[in-house]
Amino acid sequence: MNPEPGRSPASLQEFDPAVVRALLFDLGGVVFEFDFAHALAHWAPLSRLSEQELREAFSHDEDYCRHERGELDASAYFDTLRRKLALDATDEQIRVGWNAIFRSEIVQTLDAVQAARAFFPCFAFSNTNTTHHAAFRCAYPRIDHSFDRVFASSDIGMRKPEAAAFAHVCRAIGQPAKSVLFFDDLEENVRGAAACGLQVVHVKSPADVLGALRRLGCLD
Known part of the structure; x- marks a missing residue:
């Protein structure tokens, strides 16, 4: 079932x-928080492209998606970046830039998730790759302690917003889709989850998470 045509993110909050x-x-x-601009800034001195050309050359293309499904390992994906971004760089130099995207932890949200665990099992589902998964586990140690399980696309071989990915995660959680409330900042993922029957919250700020958890009775 597809979301209604023209359905707004606001209506998806219901x-x-x-x-x-x-x-x-x-x-x-x-x-x-994360920002790929920091990766590009790290790679700029290693590239024959101008900063503008570098921004235009980098995209979340099919190779990027295959990497997040675990179909391309880090070395193979870094080879694609080396070609597309005209990088004169080792795998290690590319990896350092690749991991430079990670910024600050959203403390307010993580605190709310930990409070919500007294009421509901809490899970995470991230489109990610093995290099980033290892990096953010190190950068944000609270994540492992805040969720009952973290589903990584590179582990399950599927990405959001693929219907098979949401079906896999719901089966692993052990709940029907309608009983799972999904929080995501990307509208395409929110709409994909809604089309698969999950209940959804389109997150534009921590206030959206806190508001939903208050409706559920998890927060004062």
């Missing part, structure tokens, strides 16, 4: 607290 049995959170943009 969920039924009475049937929610588990919470599922995106990580990047919801639990921690």
Whole structure:
């Protein structure tokens, strides 16, 4: 079932607290901040391209998606970056830039998630790759202690907003889609989850998470 044409993100915030049995959170943009501009800034001195050309050459293309599904390992994906971004760089130099995207932890959200665990099992689902997964586990040690399980796209071989990915995660959680409340900052992922029957919250700021958790009775 597809979302209604023209349905706005605001209407996607309307969920039924009475049937929610588990919470599922995106990580990047919801639990921690990240910015690929920092990767490009690191790579700029290593590239034959201008800064503008570098920005235009980098994209979340099919190789990027294959890397996040675990279909390309880090070395193979870094080779694609080396070609597309005209980088004269070792894998290690590319990796350092690749991991420079991680910024600050969104403390308010993580505190709220930990409070919500007294009421609901809490899970995370991230489109990520093995290098980034290892890096953010190190950068944000609270993540491992804030969720019952973290689903990484590179581990399960599927990405949001693929229907098979949401079906896999709901099966692993052990709840029907309608009983899972999903939080994500990207509208395409929110709409994909809604089309698969999950209840959803489009996160534009920590206030959206806190407001939803208050509706569920998890916060004062």
